[in-house]
Amino acid sequence: MTQDVEMKEQPAPSNSLSSFSPSTLHHLKEIASLIETGAYAREVRRIVRAVRLTMAIRRKLKAPVLSAFLNFALPPGSEAHSRLSSYLPKEDEHDMEVDTATSSLQASAKHPLPELEIYCYLLVLIFLIDQKKYNEAKACSSASIARLKNVNRRTVDVLAARLYFYYSLSYELTGDLAEIRGNLLALHRIATLRHDELGQETLLNLLLRNYLHYNLYDQAEKLRSKAPRFEAHSNHQFCRYLFYLGKIRTIQLEYTDAKEALLQAARKAPVAALGFRVQCNKWAIIVRLLLGEIPERTIFMQKGMEKALRPYFELTNAVRIGDLELFRSVAEKFSGTFSSDQTHNLIVRLRHNVIRTGLRNISISYSRISLADVAKKLRLDSANPVADAESIVAKAIRDGAIDAILDHANGWMLSKETGDIYSTNEPQIAFNSRIAFCLNMHNEAVRALRFPPNSHKEKESAEKRRERQQQEQELAKHIAEEDDDEF
Numbered sequence: 001m002t003q004d005v006e007m008k009e010q011p012a013p014s015n016s017l018s019s020f021s022p023s024t025l026h027h028l029k030e031i032a033s034l035i036e037t038g039a040y041a042r043e044v045r046r047i048v049r050a051v052r053l054t055m056a057i058r059r060k061l062k063a064p065v066l067s068a069f070l071n072f073a074l075p076p077g078s079e080a081h082s083r084l085s086s087y088l089p090k091e092d093e094h095d096m097e098v099d100t101a102t103s104s105l106q107a108s109a110k111h112p113l114p115e116l117e118i119y120c121y122l123l124v125l126i127f128l129i130d131q132k133k134y135n136e137a138k139a140c141s142s143a144s145i146a147r148l149k150n151v152n153r154r155t156v157d158v159l160a161a162r163l164y165f166y167y168s169l170s171y172e173l174t175g176d177l178a179e180i181r182g183n184l185l186a187l188h189r190i191a192t193l194r195h196d197e198l199g200q201e202t203l204l205n206l207l208l209r210n211y212l213h214y215n216l217y218d219q220a221e222k223l224r225s226k227a228p229r230f231e232a233h234s235n236h237q238f239c240r241y242l243f244y245l246g247k248i249r250t251i252q253l254e255y256t257d258a259k260e261a262l263l264q265a266a267r268k269a270p271v272a273a274l275g276f277r278v279q280c281n282k283w284a285i286i287v288r289l290l291l292g293e294i295p296e297r298t299i300f301m302q303k304g305m306e307k308a309l310r311p312y313f314e315l316t317n318a319v320r321i322g323d324l325e326l327f328r329s330v331a332e333k334f335s336g337t338f339s340s341d342q343t344h345n346l347i348v349r350l351r352h353n354v355i356r357t358g359l360r361n362i363s364i365s366y367s368r369i370s371l372a373d374v375a376k377k378l379r380l381d382s383a384n385p386v387a388d389a390e391s392i393v394a395k396a397i398r399d400g401a402i403d404a405i406l407d408h409a410n411g412w413m414l415s416k417e418t419g420d421i422y423s424t425n426e427p428q429i430a431f432n433s434r435i436a437f438c439l440n441m442h443n444e445a446v447r448a449l450r451f452p453p454n455s456h457k458e459k460e461s462a463e464k465r466r467e468r469q470q471q472e473q474e475l476a477k478h479i480a481e482e483d484d485d486e487f
Helices: 002-009 021-041 044-056 063-073 079-087 093-101 114-130 134-148 154-173 177-193 197-213 217-226 235-251 255-268 274-290 310-321 324-333 335-340 344-365 371-378 385-399 426-447 462-481
Strands: 368-370 404-407 412-415
Touching (some): 021 044, 021 063, 044 154, 063 079, 079 134, 114 134, 134 154, 154 177, 177 197, 197 217, 197 235, 217 235, 235 274, 310 324, 310 344, 324 335, 344 385, 344 412, 385 404
């Protein structure tokens, strides 16, 4: 006991924060100077780089570090400083003196830029969400949005887009997402009037997520169809938009468009966004099954997705075999997973595809088979299985799923001989779809190219070239290490 008491009474070292604070605080000050440079030069790319650098050190943010940075970036006693400081937990006074001693003199008479003030709101909001203080995060996000409405600068747009995202996230984490729907619509209108294109895309995705969270698919489609055309200024926002579009198209039975949107979202998503890519693949697998296609086994064996896609692999196997009993058992076994993924209603639609696949296998295997045997092989559990089998066979023949003749008098299904598929137009249609896919991907890659402004007019000096190469190397490093938590 005496040893424990001695350890408690032992005074803290004067540089108790030196193990992590100086480096983190130094990085934050560098980011602040980068934001100032971008604001004065009106270069949005510097603000984008500042946000990426912030995401790289977000896990290192602590309350003393944030308090010291607020003292550095904002005038002490200002409204923004007082409000943001109130959200941070109170630390030991000695630690606070260590932090403020190095920075209070630098911010004594400085008037803060709007960009720097908004950045401080963003930092505190990220910290509160990471600390799971969701009620404080709601209050902080609401205050930041109120401040944003009075700022109309293009250099703030990148920071504002992040604030919109965390504003919606804080309300979603507390289950109050419906409360901010009207505010999001008002913000989208303001962003449109101010020609804030990145803000429009971010808010449109947040509104679509808001509607889809409460299964309001019709309202989501009305908003999407009337909103300004999506120009894809951010790859992250474009991936989200494609995912929401794929979900809407799936519910509306437009499976071909849904498949294209979902597969494109999965391809364009960053490698680090594993959860987002898993969700895209889940919905894409269901859509392909509804289209009558069987996904390749490699889709289920992607790195990090084997466990999450296991229920859908077993479901795909049941559909491929055409075994209705196996399909029922898989649906019951993983009903909780399908409900949490919001795909349970789509799996109910798959029952007809399972029956049709089983019927196609029967027509290939037998040149003539009685309807009673068809009902037994399909495992129909209705009151009159023979009559149900007759109607199912008749509908499949009418839709062109099988090439057969129905003999009502004798109760038989007579399958026709399978011809040469290369004598039909199916190979031509398949090649045409593949060529169209490749051309579309090429056109998107060309549109995604970015060139520095006036590169054909001004020659780059050696110093500027070195600075640009250094920035590109740092950017590539931070993109590789970036924690894409927003997915």
